[in-house]
Amino acid sequence: MPELPEVETVVRGLRAPLVGRTITGLWTDWPKALRPHTPDDFAALLTGQTVHAITRRAKYILCQLDDGLLAIHLKMTGRLYVSGAPESGDRWVHVRFTLDNGQYLHFSDARRFGRVYLAPTLDDFAPGLGPEPLEDDFTPAVLRDRLARRQRALKALLLDQAFLAGVGNIYADEALFRAGLHPRRAASTLTDDETHRLYDSIRAALRAGIDYEGASVNWYRKPDGTAGKSQEHFFVYGRDGQPCARCGQPIIKIRVAQRGTHYCPNCQPER
DNA sequence: ATATCTGCCTGCTCGC
DNA sequence: TGCGAGCAGGCAGATA
DSSP states (O other): OOOHHHHHHHHHHHHHHHTTOBEEEEEESOGGGEESSOHHHHHHHHTTOBOOEEEEETTEEEEEOSSSEEEEEOTTTEEEEEESSSOOSOTTEEEEEEETTSOEEEEEETTOOOEEEEESSGGGTSTTOOOOTTSTTOOHHHHHHHHTTOOSBHHHHHHOTTTSSSOOHHHHHHHHHHHTOOTTOBGGGOOHHHHHHHHHHHHHHHHHHHHTTOOOSSSOOOTTSOOOSGGGGOSSTTOTTSBOTTTOOBOEEEEETTEEEEEOTTTSOOO
16 A cells, blocks of 8 residues: 555656656546546646656655646555556556657556546645655654644544645554554553654654565555565564564554554553 | 544455 | 455545
């Protein structure tokens, strides 16, 4: 599942083939993926525009155009890659961009959850995103203030993109393990020390994910088609029944906020 | 206002 | 081997 580290890896991999390129065409067999325009309107607005920069905000891939923003959200199973042929043999390509150098940008998405946006600004399709966890303006004090007076479980808050941008199910579990905090712990009950631990752990888990170029648990691949290695370094995600790397007790899986949640009952006690 | 629930989607795994 | 059930889950939109 592409989260901040996976999306960041995709962004870095797309810069070389895409920045400076002009988009000359658009094909889709899944109009619902395009927001908010119809395919014809979308293509008319997009073609002829040059990609000047590719950045990331939360889990959105942002392509800065001459006029406005082309944004892509990979959701669960989305993949992006550039190749020299329009037919890639990939049955799940539902949107394809033609580039001025004869190459093609393919958006493959088995589950069809992914979306492609064309809008003047990010706020037009993704308003109200929380802070970027790896930016300098995200500080322990910011996290403390946002946790205060919230009764929700830590796991639920970490998944909430309005609370903090970019964290998903994998890195939420990994961050809570690193912090030694139970996923169901009520946000407002954290001590200053625990808040600092959570802050450090969120950033450490995300930075590790980026360093290992994302987690190829199932669908995620880098734009060059190879797998990331982040999953080889998980402490808890997908490791239910296996021994905790720190204490040897079995990792267990529960449901928190309708999400599969993995943790060590010994290293992350309930209270 | 905050918190929780439902629907969107389909590949994949598991049990029979 | 075939088949149905259940699971995976980010996010928009609805509901409590």
